[in-house]
Amino acid sequence: MFDPILxxxxxxxxxxxxxxxxxxxxxxxxxxxxxxxxxxxxxxFGASRMTSMAIIGVVGLVIIVLFAFLFLPQIGEMLKSFQxxxxx
Amino acid sequence: MNEASSLLxxxxxxxxxxxxxxxxxxxxxxxxxxxxxxSAAGVLGANLWVWESVSALLSVxxxxxxxFLGIPQIGSALQSSLPNAPGCGPxxxxxxxxxxxxxGLAALRMLKxxxxxxLSASIGGSSSFAHALIECAEAIxxxxxxxxxxxxxxxxxxxx
Numbered sequence: 001m002f003d004p005i006l007x008x009x010x011x012x013x014x015x016x017x018x019x020x021x022x023x024x025x026x027x028x029x030x031x032x033x034x035x036x037x038x039x040x041x042x043x044x045f046g047a048s049r050m051t052s053m054a055i056i057g058v059v060g061l062v063i064i065v066l067f068a069f070l071f072l073p074q075i076g077e078m079l080k081s082f083q084x085x086x087x088x
Numbered sequence: 089m090n091e092a093s094s095l096l097x098x099x100x101x102x103x104x105x106x107x108x109x110x111x112x113x114x115x116x117x118x119x120x121x122x123x124x125x126x127s128a129a130g131v132l133g134a135n136l137w138v139w140e141s142v143s144a145l146l147s148v149x150x151x152x153x154x155x156f157l158g159i160p161q162i163g164s165a166l167q168s169s170l171p172n173a174p175g176c177g178p179x180x181x182x183x184x185x186x187x188x189x190x191x192g193l194a195a196l197r198m199l200k201x202x203x204x205x206x207l208s209a210s211i212g213g214s215s216s217f218a219h220a221l222i223e224c225a226e227a228i229x230x231x232x233x234x235x236x237x238x239x240x241x242x243x244x245x246x247x248x
Contacts, residue, residue: 001099002106013113020120024127031131060130068123075149076116082156083112086104087163088097088192 021069028065032058093185100192104199108156111203115152118209119145148209151220155202162224163195166231190234194227 035057042050122145129137167187201223 002102006106006109009110010113013110013117016117017120020117020124024120024124027124027128027131031127034131057130061127064123064127064130068120068127072116072119072123075119076112079112079115079152079156082153083108084156084160086101086192087160087195088100088167088188 024065024068028061031061035061090181093188097188097192100196104196107196107199107203111152111155111199111206114203114206115148118148118206122148122209144209148206151202151205151209154220155199155206159195159198159202159224162198162228163191166194166228167191169231187234190231194231197227198224 035054038057039051039054042048042054122141125141126138126145129135129141198220201220205220
């Protein structure tokens with residue numbers, strides 16, 4: 001009875017997932033570009049702290065994106081395996 | 089009475105499965121939304137926003153784990169704590185029907201509370217985990233009350 005509704009919700013959720021994954025890539029690329037600019041500017045000025053902060057920022061951004069694309073689907077698979085039958 | 093009970097319980101079971109599937113989808117959506125927020129806040133240098141998002145991400149995962157591991161256990165524990173209706177005839181049947189229905193509704197209500205919490209977190213609101221816990225406590229209290237009320241009603245109406 002509820003299956004057609006669930007299918008509709010899941011279709012919307014899949015679209016939303018694809019949209020947010022795309023948006024995450026765009027934000028990460030823009031952020032990466034910003035950090036590269038910051039790093040090169042810091043290197044040109046001789047601002048070693050600015051450069052190192054930019055390198056740390058890029059590494060952090062890469063870790064966040066990897067977390068989203070590798071860890072979250074695994075969490076989803078784990079939760080799917082935990083999905084309980086009705087306890088009544 | 090048995091047919092009505094099995095029909096209603098089938099309806100509630102289907103609702104449970106649909107709600108569990110939707111909860112899983114919204115937990116994952118909330119997760120990616122919070123990761124997006126973390127990355128945007130990290131780029132902007134908004135430290136507070138980053139920590140808010142990290143804590144929201146953790147709370148959403150916690151809600152999902154609680155919904156999938158804790159609520160069925162609470163539901164089955166409470167279901168087993170409800171006494172079998174004493175007596176015979178329609179009173180007994182009514183008691184069994186009521187206890188099955190109360191258990192199903194309470195479990196579904198707890199899952200609904202967890203679902204609303206995950207939904208709230210997925211659209212950027214605060215993840216009201218406390219609200220889910222309050223709903224669970226209310227359901228437990230209601231079932232405990234029902235476990236007292238069923239024998240009392242049977243005694244009042246007369247047992248054989």
